[in-house]
Amino acid sequence: MVYSGKYGFEDFHWRHSKLCIFAGVLATVSSEASALFVSLITFDRILAITRPFSNPHLVARRAILLSALAWIVSLVLALCPLFIPLEDFYAQTAICIYLPLSVKRQSGWEYSMVVFIGFNFILFLGILVGQIFILVEVIKSGRKIQSTNTKRREISLAKSVGAVVLTDLLCWIPIGIIAMMTFSGVDVSQEVYIWIIVLVLPINSALNPILYTLSALIRERNRQNQTPQRAEM
Numbered sequence: 730m731v732y733s734g735k736y737g738f739e740d741f742h743w744r745h746s747k748l749c750i751f752a753g754v755l756a757t758v759s760s761e762a763s764a765l766f767v768s769l770i771t772f773d774r775i776l777a778i779t780r781p782f783s784n785p786h787l788v789a790r791r792a793i794l795l796s797a798l799a800w801i802v803s804l805v806l807a808l809c810p811l812f813i814p815l816e817d818f819y820a821q822t823a824i825c826i827y828l829p830l831s832v833k834r835q836s837g838w839e840y841s842m843v844v845f846i847g848f849n850f851i852l853f854l855g856i857l858v859g860q861i862f863i864l865v866e867v868i869k870s871g872r873k874i875q876s877t878n879t880k881r882r883e884i885s886l887a888k889s890v891g892a893v894v895l896t897d898l899l900c901w902i903p904i905g906i907i908a909m910m911t912f913s914g915v916d917v918s919q920e921v922y923i924w925i926i927v928l929v930l931p932i933n934s935a936l937n938p939i940l941y942t943l944s945a946l947i948r949e950r951n952r953q954n955q956t957p958q959r960a961e962m
Contacts, residue, residue, distance in 0.1 A: 736823075744820040750811070753819030756826045757807035758800075760930050761844070764852045764901075765799040767893065771859035778866050806844055810837055822922070830907050830922045846908045853897050860894050892940050900933035 732739050743749055773792065810818035818837040821827040827835070829842045904925060907917055 744823060749825040750819045753825035754807040758803045761806050762799055762803040764849055765803060767856055768852050769795050769799060771856050774863050775859055778863060810840060824923060824926045826926055830911055830917055846905055849901055850905055853901050856897060857894055896933055896936050900929050
């Protein structure tokens with residue numbers, strides 16, 4: 730609304746403004762923190778399966794430290810372009826975040842390729858492998874203990890795993906494919922770039938807390954509702 734009808738005259742001022750830089754840093758922190766937290770949750774679930782009798786106090790302390798580390802790493806990755814010689818990193822586009830999704834190589838494209846494509850590819854590959862490992866282990870344990878509750882737990886976990894892996898893959902695999910296409914010289918429409926930044930990344934970042942936190946709260950509420958019924962029986 731502010732720039733309606735006159736954005737062409739304000740483009741340079743907007744892209745080099747502090748607000749644009751802040752928006753770029755915030756978007757980068759959001760996407761990287763989302764990927765890191767899903768990785769940490771996957772790692773924590775693997776430990777819960779392989780070491781079920783670990784000290785819960787140590788687990789809580791570890792969760793706090795790793796969560797703080799995830800935020801720090803995300804913030805460092807977002808702020809690095811401002812302190813190393815990457816000229817106008819967040820001013821490359823009008824949406825203030827620079828993904829390497831164009832054949833036109835601008836300043837800082839190497840950093841963007843390493844962080845958004847290379848680093849995230851490693852994270853999501855680990856998430857996919859870890860979630861498959863969790864699912865396989867739960868199915869194995871369910872075969873040993875045949876009960877209705879066990880089967881319900883398997884189905885619930887399978888849905889959770891499938892939803893998380895699917896949303897992450899639908900977000901980052903297209904980005905990686907487009908980046909590889911542009912890297913090999915294939916030009917991609919600017920509209921594709923804008924749709925990914927404005928729609929895909931925010932949806933992915935917003936869905937992960939819902940898939941994990943909200944589903945966990947619902948399971949806990951159902952467990953509490955079942956406990957009084959068992960006590961009455």
